[in-house]
Amino acid sequence: MAARPTTQAALSESAGIDAAEATPNAAESGADARSVTLAGPLVLVGLMGAGKSSIGRRLAQRLGVPFADADAEIEKAAGRTIPEIFEAFGEAEFRNGERRVIRRLIETGGPRVLATGGGAFMADDTRALIKERATALWLKADFETLFERVSRRSNRPLLKTSDPQATLRDLMTKRYPIYAEADIVVETRRVPIEETVDKVYHAVLDHFEREATPIQ
Numbered sequence: 001m002a003a004r005p006t007t008q009a010a011l012s013e014s015a016g017i018d019a020a021e022a023t024p025n026a027a028e029s030g031a032d033a034r035s036v037t038l039a040g041p042l043v044l045v046g047l048m049g050a051g052k053s054s055i056g057r058r059l060a061q062r063l064g065v066p067f068a069d070a071d072a073e074i075e076k077a078a079g080r081t082i083p084e085i086f087e088a089f090g091e092a093e094f095r096n097g098e099r100r101v102i103r104r105l106i107e108t109g110g111p112r113v114l115a116t117g118g119g120a121f122m123a124d125d126t127r128a129l130i131k132e133r134a135t136a137l138w139l140k141a142d143f144e145t146l147f148e149r150v151s152r153r154s155n156r157p158l159l160k161t162s163d164p165q166a167t168l169r170d171l172m173t174k175r176y177p178i179y180a181e182a183d184i185v186v187e188t189r190r191v192p193i194e195e196t197v198d199k200v201y202h203a204v205l206d207h208f209e210r211e212a213t214p215i216q
């Protein structure tokens, strides 16, 4: 997905969700003279607890685009929470809904930051769509960071096993090679969130600057 790197702040126009949250980006505050105008969705992928929603929301503000959260949209569409969807219909039905919602968000939205649930990028068709129409960014976290974060809440049906640590490790083994297909990879650790947002923001700028530079 192409984007226009600029040297001044640019506010993308979009009829997306949470448009009210869009604010001019950080270039105006002088934090970084560079900025980027996204041409399409920037999709955050990665395991549960990687910080896709909390970082995504702040990143969107920084980029001056709307933010959308696929899990929240699935819950809105179903009128139930994710654990309730798993409980009532099973994982396969959840995955069908997830596919539909992400397709709608990518096909109908303009530039925006979109946080996806940890399993979304594992679906071949969703991954192909993201590769074609968007830019994927993997928030890559280590096991300790992930486990500490997911342990704070009990809203992850996939971790309701007799050994959640082993389940999480198993998901890392299976999913990390697929997440690695993302266009941008940012390693995150347990540091203050603004530090991570800053790191992600600069990785995004670097990525689009590289894309805009013709190969010599």
Ligand code: S3P
Binding pocket: 046, 047, 048, 049, 052, 071, 082, 116, 117, 118, 119, 120, 155, 156, 157, 158
């Ligand atoms: C899932 C991750 C969850 C949610 C569902 C399944 C997964 O989202 O979509 O519980 O398969 O990894 P988060 O990654 O936002 O926790």
